[in-house]
Amino acid sequence: MNQDLFLIGIDGGGSGTRVVLGDALGRELAQAASGPSGLGLGIERAWQSIEAGCRDAFALAGLTLDWSRCVLGCGLAGVNNRDWLAEFHAKAPAVAGLVAETDAYTTLLGAHGGAYGVVVALGTGSVAAVLDGDGECRTASGYGYPSGDEASGAWLGLRAIVHAQQALDGRVPRDELVDALLAHIGADDRDGLVVWLCEANQTAYARLAPIVIAQRAHPFAARLLGEAGVEVGKMIAALDPSATLPVALCGGLGTPLREYVPQVYQPRLREPLADSAHGGLQLAQREAARIAG
Structure with missing residues (x-):
């Protein structure tokens, strides 16, 4: 060397x-x-x-x-x-x-230090991967914004801003979650939101995810986080049908979303080594x- x-x-x-x-x-x-x-x-x-x-x-x-x-x-x-x-x-x-x-x-x-196991990486985007018994790396999700990356920051943010859109025109009530989202993007009305939407990329949407997590007691946020947990479970099941491998949730949203992963997977969750x-x-x-x- x-x-x-x-x-x-x-x-x-x-x-x-x-x-x-x-x-x-x-x-x-x-x-x-x-x-x-x-x-x-x-x-x-x-x-x-x-x-x-x-x-x-x-x-x-x-x-x-x-x-x-x-x-x-x-x-x-x-x-x-x-x-x-x-x-x-x-x-x-x-x-x-x-x-x-x-x-x-x-x-x-x-x-997993190169050992067999599943990871679900949850950040701006999302992807799950497994190193299986043959040493092969297989993936699930990770198709990219906006059509994929379920349970990612961008996925959460995109759905949260739709809730804000509906509040601005009266389809759902305007409340503290909507106010927090609009304050973050600097929009006071429909036109201001449209301007932001025209410029937003996946990074901009992902920056809304911490607001959803902070408002986790809000009915819409709680339902959305629950849906994210279900999506994580689907990734795990797709990559490890034997239901035997350890699973590490990684990335900035790994810890916040852990409690929303369905109970059947909870005993297999491990902290990532690195x-x-x-x-x-x-x-x-x-x-x-x-x-x-």
Whole structure:
């Protein structure tokens, strides 16, 4: 192994990027965070966020970023789009090594330490994955905003704003949940909401999810969170019909949604051992070993 190398684990999604910097042996040196790097938001933007996070991590470790000494293991939303992935590689800086996998796979690596198990990653988007007895990684959900990603932040936010729309024109009562949503987006009336809707992307919708969670006692919010829990259960059942594998809920919404997962799955829920960025660090270690031959 080249002792001059640095290993970097990247977890990139629609709301932000997490970076773990390690030495050539994978020993952690620093962590940092930056803006979104999900590929659906643009490849140049993804690399800008990754570079910003890496520079911050190196600075925290008292070092200067030198791409030529870096091996990156990236878990990114959107790499299953082959065109986006090709462009991501084409626009990469001159690094020593680069491997990009789905954030589902790096979440699996981090959560179960490479052992068999199921993860349900719940953040801006959502995806579930399993490392089964044959060592294969299979996924459920994760089709992307707006048609998929059930139980994700964007999924919750999109449904919450529909509730606010209905309140503004009298189809449902206007109440504290609606007021909180409208205050967040800075809209006072129908026209203001339409302006926001015309500009909103999945990140903007996901930022409404904490309001839904904070208002969990509200009838609409409680029903919506219950539906999210049911969707999580469906993902688990699809990936582990044997109902025997441990399940880790990961991502920013993993803990808030845990209580809404149907009771039949509760005994199998486990805390993740590590996050997707640390799973990316494992990818970087593998790539560095491959380069070393």
